[in-house]
Amino acid sequence: MMASISKSEKAYIQASLLSSNPLRADGRGLHDYRTVSLETGVAPLANGSARVNFGKAVDEGGGGTEVLAATKLEIEDVKPGEGEEGGRIVCTVTCSPAAYPQLSSNALDELQYDYTTILHQTLSHPSLHPTDLGIIPYKKSWLLNVDLVVLSDAGNIYDALFMSARAALWDTKVPVTRAVQYVPPQSDGARGKTDTEDTMEVEGVGSSSLDTRHMPTASDFELSDYWDEGAPLSGREKWPVCVTLNIHSTAYFLDATLLEEASIPLKLLVVYTFTSPTSSSIQALRLVGPGELQLPQIEKLLQESEPFARQLHTALNTKLKDEDIRRNQKARDRFALRS
Amino acid sequence: MISFASFPTQTQNYGITKHHPDVQDDVNMDIVFDEEDLSSKRLTCPGEVLTSSQTFMRGHGTYVVDEEVISSVAGTIEKVNKLISVRAVRTRYNPEVGDLIVGRIAEVQPKRWKVDANSRQDAVLMLSSVNLPGGVQRRKLESDELQMRTFFEEGDLLVAEVQAFFADGAMSIHTRSLKYGKLRNGQLVVVPPVLIRRLKSHFVTLPCGVDLILGLNGYIWVSKHVKDNEQEGEEGFDAEAVYSNRNDAIDDATRSAIARVSNIIRTLATYFVPLTDAVLLEAYEWCVEQEGGVADVLQQDVGEALVAALNAPR
Structure with missing residues (x-):
């Protein structure tokens, strides 16, 4: 975030960006990312989790931007007006004080709030809503909590947040449930002896059952015996990726380090979702920083950012599929050893 | 454009110390x-x-x-x-009197600057410990105190020497030499302080046109080479030049050399190789021989090959 930087360092970075042969502090090109380390399934008690690190050398102990994301499903009542399925998504970002040692606790809260807002607004948008969050129509649904922790920040935090959220959501398994319904016995004579509660209710409403005919009758649910922790959350291809364009006058670059972030006036966050191999849609757009942009410039930047987001999306999908295979294999090996 | 890697798998041999x-x-x-x-x-x-x-x-x-x-x-x-x-092994910098350090101004206070030097406490640079315009030896005036930010302001990098310690263990540093002062024309690389060996001189010049200042606190300044006779303040102290924030013109070759040297230092730090001028020179020559790109040395296999080449007996 607000790394202190001297004027000459700033000038050095800016001059390098604008030179005919741009070269960054660590020898990267303008559109190169640092190495991204990614791992899913890091939190055993979560329904889905992921850890992402931007820019840590393989054998190094620390360094880089590190974000931990986890999803947890909670059961809640469907409130009136939430439709048949219900189901909400709530994102929360927490920043570890160790990631921002220079910030006071108030400033840290504000920063967390900023991150939370952009993530929550984007991910809980109806267009991304998964279809399998309902448990019992009009009654119970899953509340999907997406919690992210920023463990360290070495620049490009938004891309890391979105990437880790996407990986955790990709990894999320929804427990398989089956609705349970009370079927009243046919004969009137048996009524009232076995299930007192239900008869009480019925008596309160009135003996006529015509009104309740179209009401969903399932009142409870059970977890069915399933071979895995659950079924993958639906629509996991849809979760968006974020590309941050760091803009300095006419030049822009991706994946800025802290010092680079401190020396540019403006960041443009573009969040894309890719529903099919050819089509894409922008889910969110945000300008961060004191700089200014003209509308034509934004249009041009949006056009140019799409290929970057697509590459990011493709690479991330490949990695996530690799992770799925790795974890499944690991489980198989573990069981093979035991038997 | 983007490449993914996995986190290293954790080894299970806790409690066993790895030795050389x-x-x-x-x-x-x-x-x-x-x-x-x-x-x-x-x-x-x-x-x-x-x-x-x-x-x-x-x-x-x-x-x-x-x-x-x-x-x-x-x-x-x-x-x-x-x-x-x-x-x-991994610790903050323990200052000793006479050490050369590279620091960053954290705060401007009455008559002093607080300097971040990777130590447990911020170092203190007194207004009386810097060279002021208009002659090396003169009394500090109130006007100097009012324009302290024209000398150093928050974020500025400087090279200095540890002068003394205060009662609470904080170090006092000084820049009263023409070699010391504000840094420009380059970039900073941070490594663990234990990796900086004590050398005859911590001002290193590599033949690729790159100057290095190896601060004993683990901050290394990599910058464009300045010829000795062009150094500021040679004849009569030129405060304008010494406290300037403006970079000289730097050509692409020098820029890429600076980036390459920075990457070499980062790689060597990753593999925990102690840094000396000889090691850096050898590593740079090795990298140029490989004819790779500037960022290649950050890749794992190239980095390992570099360290192996440096350790190889000759």
Whole structure:
């Protein structure tokens, strides 16, 4: 975030960006990312989790931007007006004080709030809503909590947040449930002896059952015996990726380090979702920083950012599929050893 | 454009200290802890029992449980008479008088600057310890105090020497030499302070047109080479030039050389290779021989090859 930087360092970075042969502090090109380390399934008690690190050398102990994301499903009542399925998504970002040692606790809260807002607004948008969050129509649904922790920040935090959220959501398994319904016995004579509660209710409403005919009758649910922790959350291809364009006058670059972030006036966050191999849609757009942009410039930047987001999306999908295979294999090996 | 990697798998051999192959045999031999085997070569693990507290006094980096001195950090054992302490491998910088450091101004206070020098406390640079415009020897005036930010402001990088310590252990630094002062024309690389060896001179010039300042606090300034006769303040002190924030024109070749040297330093730090001018020179030559790109050395295989080449006997 607000790394202190001297004027000459700033000038050095800016001059390098604008030179005919741009070269960054660590020898990267303008559109190169640092190495991204990614791992899913890091939190055993979560329904889905992921850890992402931007820019840590393989054998190094620390360094880089590190974000931990986890999803947890909670059961809640469907409130009136939430439709048949219900189901909400709530994102929360927490920043570890160790990631921002220079910030006071108030400033840290504000920063967390900023991150939370952009993530929550984007991910809980109806267009991304998964279809399998309902448990019992009009009654119970899953509340999907997406919690992210920023463990360290070495620049490009938004891309890391979105990437880790996407990986955790990709990894999320929804427990398989089956609705349970009370079927009243046919004969009137048996009524009232076995299930007192239900008869009480019925008596309160009135003996006529015509009104309740179209009401969903399932009142409870059970977890069915399933071979895995659950079924993958639906629509996991849809979760968006974020590309941050760091803009300095006419030049822009991706994946800025802290010092680079401190020396540019403006960041443009573009969040894309890719529903099919050819089509894409922008889910969110945000300008961060004191700089200014003209509308034509934004249009041009949006056009140019799409290929970057697509590459990011493709690479991330490949990695996530690799992770799925790795974890499944690991489980198989573990069981093979035991038997 | 983007490449993904996995996190390294965690090794399960906790409690086993990894030693350099040269001392591994010695370490394996000494299973019984006696006074003689507490050689400075040995590395410790946190929680490792070092000796009995009956015979030794515990120093820094150790604690006592059940009359046994136990290491609380990973590092090397140091023994002074009956005092046993462990110097941590990963630690903040421990200043000593006369050290050359590179620091960043953190705060401007009345008559002093607070300087971040990777130490436990911020270093203090007094207004009386800097060179001021208009002659080296003169009294500090109130006007100087009012324009302290024209000399150094928050975020500025400077090279200085540790002068003395305050009662609370904070260091006082000074820039009263033409070699010291504000830094420009380059970029900063941060490495663990233990990797900086004490050298005859910490101002290193590589033949690729790159100057290095190896601060003992682990901050390394990599910049464009400035010829000796062009150094500021040569004839009469030119405050304008010494406290300037403006970079010289830097051509692409120098820029890429600076980036390459920075990457080499980062790679060597990753593999925990102590840095000296000779090592850096050799590493740079190796990288140029490989004819790779500037960022190649950050890749794992290239980095390992570089370290292997540096360690190879000649």
